[in-house]
Amino acid sequence: MKRPAIALASVVVAIAALASGCSLESLSQSSGVVNVVVGYQSKTINTVTAGTLLRAQGYLERRLADITTRTGTKYAVRWQDYDTGAPITAQMLAEKIDIGSMGDYPMLINGSKTQANPLAKTEIVSITGYNPKGALNMVVVAPGSSATTLNDLAGSKVSASVGSAGHGTLMRALDRAGIKGVEVLNQQPQVGASALESGQVQGLSQFVDWPGLLVYQGKAKLLYDGAELNLPTLHGVVVRRSYAASHPEVLGAFLQAQLDAGDFLNSKPLEAARIVAQGSGLPQEVVYLYNGPGGTSFDTTLKPSLVEALKNDVSYLKSIGDFADLDVSGFVQDGPLRTVFGARGLNYDAARAATTNPSALRGDPGLASELWLDGADSTQTVANPTSLLRAVRDATARGAKVRAAYVPDAELGFGDYLPKSLSGGMRQRVQLARGLAGAPRAVMMDEPFGALDTQTRTAMQRLLIDTWRAHPTTIVFVTHDVDEALLLGDRIAVLGKAGQPLRALVDVPEPRVDRQRAAVRAEVIAALDHSAVAA
Numbered sequence: 001m002k003r004p005a006i007a008l009a010s011v012v013v014a015i016a017a018l019a020s021g022c023s024l025e026s027l028s029q030s031s032g033v034v035n036v037v038v039g040y041q042s043k044t045i046n047t048v049t050a051g052t053l054l055r056a057q058g059y060l061e062r063r064l065a066d067i068t069t070r071t072g073t074k075y076a077v078r079w080q081d082y083d084t085g086a087p088i089t090a091q092m093l094a095e096k097i098d099i100g101s102m103g104d105y106p107m108l109i110n111g112s113k114t115q116a117n118p119l120a121k122t123e124i125v126s127i128t129g130y131n132p133k134g135a136l137n138m139v140v141v142a143p144g145s146s147a148t149t150l151n152d153l154a155g156s157k158v159s160a161s162v163g164s165a166g167h168g169t170l171m172r173a174l175d176r177a178g179i180k181g182v183e184v185l186n187q188q189p190q191v192g193a194s195a196l197e198s199g200q201v202q203g204l205s206q207f208v209d210w211p212g213l214l215v216y217q218g219k220a221k222l223l224y225d226g227a228e229l230n231l232p233t234l235h236g237v238v239v240r241r242s243y244a245a246s247h248p249e250v251l252g253a254f255l256q257a258q259l260d261a262g263d264f265l266n267s268k269p270l271e272a273a274r275i276v277a278q279g280s281g282l283p284q285e286v287v288y289l290y291n292g293p294g295g296t297s298f299d300t301t302l303k304p305s306l307v308e309a310l311k312n313d314v315s316y317l318k319s320i321g322d323f324a325d326l327d328v329s330g331f332v333q334d335g336p337l338r339t340v341f342g343a344r345g346l347n348y349d350a351a352r353a354a355t356t357n358p359s360a361l362r363g364d365p366g367l368a369s370e371l372w373l374d375g376a377d378s379t380q381t382v383a384n385p386t387s388l389l390r391a392v393r394d395a396t397a398r399g400a401k402v403r404a405a406y407v408p409d410a411e412l413g414f415g416d417y418l419p420k421s422l423s424g425g426m427r428q429r430v431q432l433a434r435g436l437a438g439a440p441r442a443v444m445m446d447e448p449f450g451a452l453d454t455q456t457r458t459a460m461q462r463l464l465i466d467t468w469r470a471h472p473t474t475i476v477f478v479t480h481d482v483d484e485a486l487l488l489g490d491r492i493a494v495l496g497k498a499g500q501p502l503r504a505l506v507d508v509p510e511p512r513v514d515r516q517r518a519a520v521r522a523e524v525i526a527a528l529d530h531s532a533v534a535a
Contacts, residue, residue, distance in 0.1 A: 033074045036064070036250055039088035039100035042081045042280040043189075045209050045287055046129035046136060046296040047235045049261040050101040050254075052279040053272055055079050057264065059257035067249055075250070083188050084161045089113060093120050098243040099254055101128055103165035103207055103235045108313055110238055111331045112324045122238040123333040126255055129296040130234035130306060132355075136296065137169035137226035137233055138211035141203050142196055143218060150174065150224050151453045155181045156202035159192030165233055168313065169226040170205035171320055176229070177455040196220060208290055209282060216286050228459055232309040236302075244336070255300070255340040262298045266359040269293055270378055285372075285404040292370070292379075292406065293359045301352040302334045374401035442474040449484070461487060482524055486517060494527040503527045 038060075040051030054060060064075040082088055085102025089110040092100055102110065107124055114120040129136075139158070141147045150173055160167040162184065174182055185192070185201055189210045195201045197219055204211070204220065214220035226233060237258070244251045265272040269292045276291065277284035290296050310328050317323040334348075341348040361368040361381050369388040370379040373395055382388050385407050392402055449457045461484065468475065479485055485492045486508060494504040504527035509516045 033076050034247060034250065036060075036075055036077045036099070036247075036254075037080065037091075037097045038077065038254075039080045039082060039091060039097040041083065041085070041088075041101065043083065043209065043282060044101075044103070044207060044235065045276055045280065045282065045290055046298075047101040048128075048272070048276050048291065049258050049265060049298055049300075050126070050128045050237050051081075052276050053265060054257055054261045056275050056279045057261060059260040060254055063253035063257045063260075064250070067253060083190065084164050085110065086161070086163055092122060092238070092240060093117065095120055095240070097240075099237065099239045099251070101235060101237050104233060104310060104313055105165050105168040105317065106163060107236055107238055108310060108317060108326060108328075108331075109163050109323070112317075112326045114240075115324070115326065119240070119242045121241050123241055123244075123331055124236050124302065124310075125239050125244075125251065125333055126237045126258060126300045126337050127302060127306060128235045128237060128258070128300070129298045130232060131227075131296060132232050132305070133227040134169065134229045134231045134233040135225060135227035136208040136290070137166045137206070138222060139170060139173070139203055139205045139224040140196070140211045140214055140220035141223045142199070143221050145202065145221070145223075147202070147223055148451070149453045149456065150177050150179055153182055153203050153223075154179050157183045157185055157200070158203035158205055159185050159187045159195050159201040160205040161188060161192070162186040164207055165235075166206035166210075168316070169207075169229065169233070172229055172231070172316065173224055173226075173455070175320075177453050179453075193219070208296075209286055212289060213282060213286050216283060228456060230459070231312070232306055234306050234309065248336070251336050252340055252343075255337055256343070258300060259340065259344065262300060262358075265291060265298055269359060270372075288372070288404070289406065293361045294357060294368075295359075297357045297359075299351070299354070299358055300337060301348065301354075302332055302337070303352050303355075307332050370406040371395065371402065372404045372406070374403045376403075379406075442476065444476045444478075446478045447480070448477075450480070464488065482521060482528075485524070486521060492520075492524055494524060 038051075038055075040055070041047055042052045045052070048054070061077055064077065068074055080088075080091070080097060085100070085106030086109075088097060088100040088102055089106065091097040092110065093114050100110070110122055111124070114122045139150065139153075141153075147153060158170060160170050167184070170182075170184070185195070187195060189206050192201065192204045192206065193210065193214055196204045196214070203223065204214070211220065211222065215222060237254075239251055239254075270288060273284050273288040273291055276282070276287045280287070291298075307328060310332070314323075314326055314328055318325065334352075338348045341351065361370065363381070363383055367384040369382050369385050371382065371388060371391045372379045380391060382391050388405055388407065392405060395402055449460050452460060464475075465488065477485075477488055479488075489508050490510070492504075492506045492508060493502060494506070496503045504523070506520055506523050506527070508520055
């Protein structure tokens, strides 16, 4: 008779513990102590305000200590470091992690997988960092690779952490470009880096900061930047709802601490980069590249544009794999963050509506540059890249060692990269910028987009049009593509064989009405046919 009674008692205890909303880890804690288990990624440096920097500075522990002083309740914080978001999700599903930070695709997978279990079910409560164009994810290849565009990876093996932001960028880019036959190997970032170095894979698609680190170390070169997708990428914080309901003060303290870390990073970016470098083992120069002024936007608010991006990501995840549908509107909960903003005397709605990076250099954000000299406690800000080159020359002349130089380029998106690490599309951006520098009266462009894949070519055509509208000048554009000429040109000159006279000079009507465009296209093709016969 005793054996059934013992079994029943065990069940009752287990149910009581689970119903409290505490993590299973907290069962080992002494009575009266609330356990707080935080999962983070030390090397994913756009989550540092909820991970590496937050932990190093002790902001969460201080906030919880204040609660202990007021209420007598004690808290024990446990930090668990992972390489990707997937194991954090696994631990949250097992109710062993209470709060975690990860990227956009991993967060959605997290919500999808946990939603069936009331005790594991999660919600997004804040953003750690985001880039409006997706520039935090990249595809790199070996330094000696002959690949210049994504098309060159057709039939090759590419390493990615399946379900990560880097994997999502790769799949979207391949799909948009219509590239088939790429075999994706599911590997942790460091395993993929070794596979790329040994030649086992021909490409690596990862999230920040792995691509930048490999390029910095001379172990890779950039093939494709996620910014070419022009889709927001973001990282954020998820919490188990049952835990937040049982301990709302812990979630409030965490969000307050995250804001503390964000304030520190934005006010002392170089010092923050040093702290993150120590905590992650990454070079400080690489950390500052992403976390310095004008890099990642460390804005905690859940902006409508980011929520919309998550909704689009859900549709995409469903289209490529086994993904249980997720109501993003219900998954995103900014109520606790609104409360924290109010407690700090901040206007949440105004902050959510803002689109500017909370950390920016003085001067024109598209030109202002930074010089970091060895041994200096701060960087030197200069007006533009030309001034930066002069500053580098002067520093070198007086014997100073240049540790790093940064050129933010909000318009063309190539300023963060060494020339050898530029992708095909980004190299054309550089050429475009060089061609228009100094406001010339005329620019000659000889088939600049001919070697680009269709996706990048279309993006470059749009960029050229937008740039010309902002900086109008005469452009002589040579192309063998009639449709490209019709898209870009105001007047089309049909040339014959070398030494032969001009075959036709055709004006392109504005606006470009389909019927008129068809007539102009026919006229150009007729002139080309005549030229071919004459040749």
